[in-house]
């Protein structure tokens with residue numbers, strides 16, 4: 001009896017528990033749905049805030065969509081400089097807008113800073129600094145111009161115009177132009193600048209146009225860089241650099257306007273580009289290794305150059321350089337290694353191949369007596385040069401086909417000349433015989449003219465050992 005009495009009570013209790021649990025579950029699931037919906041709405045709202053997305057809204061789990069310019073995608077936000085107050089009229093100072101767009105983009109992963117086409121942005125000397133979120137892109141479709149008058153530049157900021165610093169995974173691209181408006185600076189370099197320099201109060205500095213400092217995995221492609229006051233594109237203390245499909249242009253008589261300058265930078269590929277300027281097409285300085293330069297057209301200018309190295313008895317180290325498939329036209333030199341007397345360190349494992357020259361004064365140069373004045377002091381110490389191979393170097397020269405002037409005390413070793421065919425150009429004025437001074441190595445036919453078969457042979461055991469000592473300081 002007792003049993004049958006308590007049974008309905010138990011049943012009611014169980015029913016109550018089941019009902020409670022199902023109600024709680026339903027509410028939970030309703031809340032979940034609601035949260036998802038409001039998240040969706042927030043995402044939708046952020047679509048309207050095109051130029052100031054909140055990085056918190058980027059979910060990290062979803063795969064990033066493919067980049068597409070023009071239409072906004074939450075994972076590839078575009079920061080148009082115009083939305084940050086730039087005028088783009090070539091007269092107003094757009095530096096602040098550029099910096100503001102940069103700072104906003106820097107915080108968003110995969111962002112693009114955009115300088116739109118058909119507009120001209122006047123930008124004062126500026127530092128665009130990282131670290132930023134990865135995969136930042138600077139899209140230059142318009143024209144960026146520097147202050148045209150040197151006197152308008154701040155004297156404390158003459159090293160470079162646009163300074164890219166501490167960046168990882170960064171790309172500059174676009175169909176636009178970066179114009180350093182350097183003509184005012186070039187004129188200064190002649191008489192006026194030199195006499196002013198003597199007063200010691202006028203700085204002996206001109207700005208590089210684009211400079212990368214302490215950056216890793218950076219790409220520069222497609223853009224044009226023109227009329228820099230000094231060097232056009234410089235990489236300093238950087239690594240994993242790619243330059244592709246760019247154009248560099250300044251007049252033949254613009255002084256010291258190097259095309260691309262590398263210093264203390266490793267793992268570099270420079271390809272498919274067109275460089276014409278007043279100085280070196282590509283200049284490779286101390287601290288560079290694993291450098292690959294290929295499919296480049298150079299000229300006018302001074303050709304591709306390692307150095308100058310070892311100035312003021314400094315230590316210079318350059319190794320593992322490949323330069324191939326290059327066209328050099330109307331240039332002072334073709335491929336060149338230049339060192340100052342008195343330097344330390346080494347240049348080794350360098351290959352120049354498939355170099356087509358046309359009306360180049362001296363296509364092949366090693367100059368260990370480099371000097372920028374009338375005469376420099378003689379020293380016995382020198383940057384040791386070894387394992388340098390020249391192959392398939394063909395075309396026309398105007399003065400001297402080969403000039404290998406190695407140090408009296410530290411000869412060049414393991415130099416190879418293979419398949420060199422050079423004839424005098426029609427514009428040739430003043431011919432000089434090929435020179436091989438203190439240069440040891442092997443030659444392989446065809447060699448035209450035959451007089452370039454001038455390397456000294458021999459094992460040079462003692463001297464090689466000595467130059468190996470110098471490698472160790474690198």
Ligand SMILES: *[C@@H]1O[C@H](CO)[C@@H](O)[C@H](O)[C@H]1NC(C)=O
Pocket residue numbers: 134135136168169170171217
């Ligand atoms: C270099 O950067 C590019 C573009 O941001 C990226 O796709 C690539 O994975 C990076 N590579 C390395 C080795 O970091």
Ligand SMILES: *[C@@H]1O[C@H](CO)[C@@H](O)[C@H](O)[C@H]1NC(C)=O
Pocket residue numbers: 174175176221222223224245
């Ligand atoms: C090279 O750059 C130009 C813009 O300057 C662009 O139109 C062209 O498509 C690029 N070529 C390649 C192969 O990327």
Ligand SMILES: *[C@@H]1O[C@H](CO)[C@@H](O)[C@H](O)[C@H]1NC(C)=O
Pocket residue numbers: 290291319320321322349
């Ligand atoms: C010479 O340099 C090339 C290219 O950088 C590299 O692949 C090769 O291993 C180097 N050889 C030596 C002996 O260092």
Ligand SMILES: *[C@@H]1O[C@H](CO)[C@@H](O)[C@H](O)[C@H]1NC(C)=O
Pocket residue numbers: 375376377378408
């Ligand atoms: C340096 O040495 C060269 C010969 O090797 C000589 O002609 C020249 O006069 C010397 N220069 C000086 C400044 O001593």
